Amino acid sequence: MGLRRGGGLLRSSVLVGAMLATAPAVARDGDAMAPQPLAFSDQSPTVSIYGLPRADGYTVAEPGAWRAGLRVDYTSHYTEQQAGRESLLFDGETTRAALIFERGFGDDWQATVEIPFVDHSGGFADGFIDDFHDVFGFSDGGRSSAPRDQQSFRYQRDGRLALDVSDSPSGVGDVRLGLKKRLAGVGDWGMAVAGELKLPTGDADRLTGSGAADVSFWGTVGNNQNGTSRWRMLAGAGGLYSGQGDVLEAQRVQEVAFGWATLGYAVAPSFVVKVQAYAHSAFYEDTDIEALDGTAVAGALGVDWMLNERSRMEFAIIEDLNTGASPDVSFLLGLRHAF
Template sequence: MAGVSIAPRLLLVGAVLGWLGPVGAREAETAPRPLPIADQSPTAAVHGLPRATGYTVVASGEWRAGLRLDYTSHYTEQSAPAETLLFDGETTRAALVFRRGFADRWQATIEIPFVAHSGGFADSFIDDFHDTFGFADGGRARAPRDRQRFRYARDGRLALDVDDSPSGVGDLRLGLKRRLAGVGDWGAAIAGELKLPTGDAERLTGSGGTDLAVWATIGNNQHGTSRWRLLAGAGGLHTGRGDVLDDQRVDNVAFGWASVGYALSPAWVAQAQVNLHGALYEDTGLEALDGTAVQGALGLDWQVTAASRLTLGLVEDLNTGASPDVSLSLGLEHAF
């Protein structure tokens, strides 16, 4: 029994130390940092929509390594004249992320993802979650439990049909960010990211195309004097020719995010965030393909030590049917 009880005790001790023991007030620890969430819909995640980012960069010559875990539950069943769509299943995405600072306020990033689709196990829990908080479930409660099927039929033919719980390496991402001078207490940065087709379009672990995203970010607390953390970003994505519904793919897509956080202590920040992006597909009457995705998230950012950070976010679709029901996001990063 001692082995069972020690883990909760250690977690409690760590939380107390995190609350009472201020980490060093370096700028990277007091600047606003968004929850690194993204739309994990089967037909959206294959494209190069970037994660929300802040305006800070890693110091020149310093490395940071991170692990991002996203768990997403899908259920939407939609129809329109000559079209039917069913997204039912769960997706787990794990990514190794490496960031390196160089030159004068520049940062390079590489992200290596692994994606697994499955029937999962959480349908009953998510039904209860929706009932408890009064969220719409889009018909999930009437669907078979723990099924995996991503299917889209158009004009009498199957344009997409994945039901064998596939998994594999996703599309590699390469990024660059340049921090700008900022004005007063407001910091800013510009960034770009290239998504390469290293995944498998047939398994929906990639799009089969090369995408390019560019964006700008602005936020407060450049001088570290406020408990409030305000951050916003916006940009555009150019999607390259690929193998996932390519005849309906939208070439250029706008996206953005806004985040509000409050420092509960030097180590803990509570956050609320909204992410949105335009339609990734056209020539369809289905919200899951041509709707504007709007996602809301609540989360915590814990500066565990001066070198390590942990984030946790819960994501819910605000425009029902345009993005997944529920996502959980966990991120761990360490500087060395």
């Protein structure tokens, strides 16, 4: 159904871009040790189909340089909720693999293209996830008493199935186009502003897309004292405006706020251990189901490893900090190489 009332946002983005284009370029000394986030966002079946951006840093590729990467999210879902005339069951696993291409331009601009493939299934890891929760003392939301390795994303309202995806679908997801501008920064603080357009290339009926275009804008700031400190600090926040789409469209909230904060410690110059929190406001309203109208907060523990001057790898474990409002557990693996 596309964007509505989006003209003001697009005009604003053009104005912002024109203003930022005149900002001075900044040196990239120490960028190899600049703070980087764990690049994840909420992978809930009814959230990941929209244009919620991943946590992002302030660095950009050198002018004319390319960076290519592969990012894989594996998410295990289990939440069963009832409230009056509503009931919801998210049970299954989702693997999202995305190819990411970044190119640097003059005046500290960077363009990004992300092409995802999404696979929903019953999976195979329910037993492992049960053991994982037991070892770390995390809540399992009732997972351990449910049938294992099945896939069912269902939401019933007033006796009618408003959402029913239970056939283990897969397919190309919604392609994303991004643009980022690095700013001059203040003192030891690095800064950037960015925006992203998500295109409706996926399939809403298969929950590989939303059926609408979305646009998001955010700013990022970080500090590691120009590479002299082992500590890495980073934070970002922004807003998303999404098209109405074809998934629970009568209950959609089109304006969503989001933000993240990352704290890292460099055990070695090439190996950083990180903790991170990511939160966003609700994507749905007119419901008492927390998985739809709750403010989602996820926490992550991960590492960022520079394999060499051009290649890096990240790995993270992500847990819901408010059980029921975001996915049970996710694992992130990312690889990136600069050309």
